[in-house]
Amino acid sequence: MALSDEQFIAAWREGRGSPDRVAEITGMGIRGVYSRRQKLSRRGINLETVATTPQGAAQAVYTQSWSYTRERQATVENGHVVIFSDAHFWPGSRTVANEALLKVIKTLKPARIIANGDIFDGARISRHDPHGWGQPPSVKEELDACLERMHEIALAAKRGTPLDWNIGNHDQRFDRALAINAGQYDGVLERLSDKFPEWEMAWSLRLNGSVMIKHRQANGVHATYNNTLKGGLTMVTGHLHRLAVTPWADYTGRRWGVDTGTLADPLGPQFEYLENNATPWCSGFAVLTFKDGRLLPPELCEVIDGVAYFRGEAV
Known part of the structure; x- marks a missing residue:
């Protein structure tokens, strides 16, 4: 029955x-x-x-004593998972990668959408000193931009699509500033997660037991290789803004290290600290496809010369 x-x-x-x-x-x-x-x-x-x-x-x-849930777990038997990160949303128009993200979500109708950290930037509450007399947006202005952009992403998805947000080091600035300056108001003031009830926040999300998705792990030019080699799983991270896929294989089978790039423009004002240095950063996002529970080779949507390309076509 x-x-x-x-x-x-x-x-x-x-x-x-x-x-x-x-x-x-x-x-x-x-x-x-x-x-x-x-x-x-x-x-x-x-x-x-x-x-x-x-x-x-x-x-x-x-995990009960952690600031955020240590690890969430989920299963995708068949379908797509769209993963973006490092949006560093500031007030202003949507970036090319952001526009492409909305279009790809509407086309693919993914089974899950994952924001893989550093959605909020927190320029004014950074531990780093100001660069000079520039005027970055206030926390409220940044938060309003994040609310608008993240709600647009939720609306682009089909109804009921799970929305995940893995906490990044910039996202932490929001709650850390509250904890340092108004710690006695715990439970009174709203945390970042309270502002975005549509999104489930945690440090990491594991899919099908074999794919670990979190904001950051290894650093350096070989980060994607080291992540999957040492993690023992397919590892999807953000943080380094490089947008790359590195395959690896051993006796356990084939897996990948994935860097989800940045949804922001690498030349945007959020990144003045680069001092106009050359950088390998790339705007875009990643798409995972599962067939009968098995991960197929990860795909990238990449912005090249101001145009977003996915599967060989301009988005």
């Missing part, structure tokens, strides 16, 4: 978010459990996966 949605959700809760345990409770195959969960996700009912190992259980306890 087929389970109703209510019965499946109840089994998920009884199984404490473990797909294997839900399969045991319901008698369904594990693939059927993942498929049913994905159908519910499309309708806006998101059932989170939790670790079932003793180590995972201990980590779940420790």
